[in-house]
Structure formats: structure tokens, C-alpha cells
Amino acid sequence: MLAPIENYSDSALRTLCFNHGADLTFTEMTRVEGIIRNNKPTLAKILCCDSTPVEIQLLASNEEQLEKFVSSFKPFEGFRGFNLNMSCPSKELIKVGRGAGMVKRLTKAQNLVKIIQKYNYPVSIKMRLGANAFEQKHKVYLRLIEGSGADYYIVHPKHGSQNSDEEVQGNQIYEECLDSAKISGSKIIANGGITTPKKVIELKKIGVSGVMIARAALKNPSIFDYLKNEAGFNTPIKKIPSIKELKEEYTQLSNKFSSPHKYKENLSKLMKN
Ligand SMILES: Cc1cc2nc3c(=O)[nH]c(=O)nc-3n(C[C@H](O)[C@H](O)[C@H](O)COP(=O)(O)O)c2cc1C
Secondary structure, eight states, X not given: OBOOOTTTXXXXXXXXXXXXXXXXXXXOOEEHHHHHTTOHHHHHHXXXXXXXXXXXXXEOOOHHHHHHHHHHOOOOTTEEEEEEEXXXXXXXXXXXXXXXXXXXXXXXXHHHHHHHXXXXXXXXXXXXXXXXXXXXXXXXXXXXXXXXXXXXEEEOOSOTTSOTTSOOOOHHHHHHHHHHHHHHTOEEEEESSOOOHHHHHHHHHHTOOEEEBSHHHHHOTTHHHHHHHHHTOOSSOOOOOOHHHHHHHHXXXXXXXXXXXXXXXXXXHHOOO
16 A cells, blocks of 8 residues: 655655556545535545545544534545544644554444444554653554444554664554454555565465555655566556656646645656666
């Protein structure tokens, strides 16, 4: 899966990654309150001009606002469901119980999931282990997996006070999450620092259903086929294009889908061999 990535994951990048092995993609985090206010920059974040399989990632915490949006939502060709963000480490969001601050709010999470399911849409949750080390110690993340009712959980094994340079915690976190997922009949997707076929094979062995990749895909959007080739998931083996070829393909896609200038500039700085 290609992760939701603010200021990058528009139709062009999502299609590029899909063309090179990502099975599912996500729109960047979008605030429900902005959507229902018809705020144009907010609406642009969930505009999918392509038919690539995609989940729309929402930052939601108010039931009425979420229901207002979901009840009037019109699914489109690539739409595969909604994803609730319970992973954003922003201090402002955590302070008001949103992003990673939502992990411990089981009743609220259950309400949000139920609203989406009431309209028969699939729903997943992208989560950290809690807002801070204290919440992680009290295993709030396991209660969320056992009780919120979502279809599957993308686990980023860090708490909200850990920054992006810190290493993710070890596989024992996924193992605990897998035990909780068995209780709720759901699935676990691993996210964070996954860049090698060895890691993918190791995660599959412990029972994780898939992996989600962000930063490594910005450097090389064909990492999905590379990992699938090397870990034995692509038969026959797919050709890996050069960065020059990928840049040309991205230019065509970003022109076709009218990507914002900022997104094009951001990606061209990062894509490299
Ligand atoms: C520039 C940037 C923007 C991000 N935007 C989002 C976002 O909108 N929603 C989200 O859930 N996570 C977001 N993330 C977190 C990633 O989805 C992912 O969880 C994190 O980068 C760890 O995965 P990685 O090690 O493969 O990069 C962002 C990360 C980066 C680097």
C-alpha cells in the first residue's frame, strides 16, 4: 500500500505507484470539518481524478460532521473505503484528542466506525500506539484493535511523542496486535521503515497481511514491484523502470491530472536512484 502523504499523494503519485506495484493507495489526511464547509483546498485533497484503488483518509472526531459528509458521499470508480487517521503526531491535534490522541478514545472510535458502516462503506484505521509512552504502556492500541469494529488496522509502531527519525519499535508490537486482531476478526498492516524484501518476508511470516510504505516510495515509486519481485510475490517478475523513466511517467500523469505545482516540485526533489 502507498501511505497517505500530505502534499504528495494526489492522483498522479497514487497512479504512478499503482502502476508499479502498489495494490492500494490513500489520499492525504483531510479534515471532515473542512469538507462539509466546502473549503476548496480541503476538497482538492480528496479529489480523485484517476481510477486507482484508493481509500480516503479522514481526520474525524465529530459524529454529526462525519455523518453529514458520509451520507452525501458519492463513491467513484477507484473508491475502496474510508480510512480514519489515528496516527498524526501533531501536538495540537493530540491535545484535543485527535490523530494519535484518538487511539485511547474507544467509544468515540466505535461511533465513527459505525457511522461509516451504516452507509455500507469499508473502514480502516491508521494508528500509532497511543499519544505518549504512558498510553502505550497501558496498551490502549490493543483495546482499539479489539473493540473499534474497523475492517483492518494499519499499525505504525510508535507513540505520538516519537518523531519520524526515531526507529519504529520491534516486531513484538505487531505480534501483540495480531493477537488482538484475531479477537476482533480483523487484519493488521505494518507501516514504518519498511524498505527491504527481508523485512517484508519477516512480517509475512509473523502473520501481517500487508505493508504500507511512505518515504521510500517518494524516492522510488517502483519500490512496490521491487519488493514484490524480491519477496516472491510477483510471478512473473516485473520490470523495474529507471528513475529517469519514472520521472517521465510522473510528468505525464501530473500534467494529465493537473497536480499542484507544489506536489510536482516536492516529488522531483526526492525521486532518486
Ligand atoms: C511528508 C509526510 C507526510 C505525511 N502525511 C501523512 C498523512 O497525511 N496521513 C497519515 O496518516 N500519515 C502521513 N504521514 C505518515 C506516513 O503515512 C507513514 O506513516 C510514515 O512516514 C511512516 O512510514 P515510512 O517509514 O514508510 O515513511 C506522512 C509522512 C510524511 C513523511
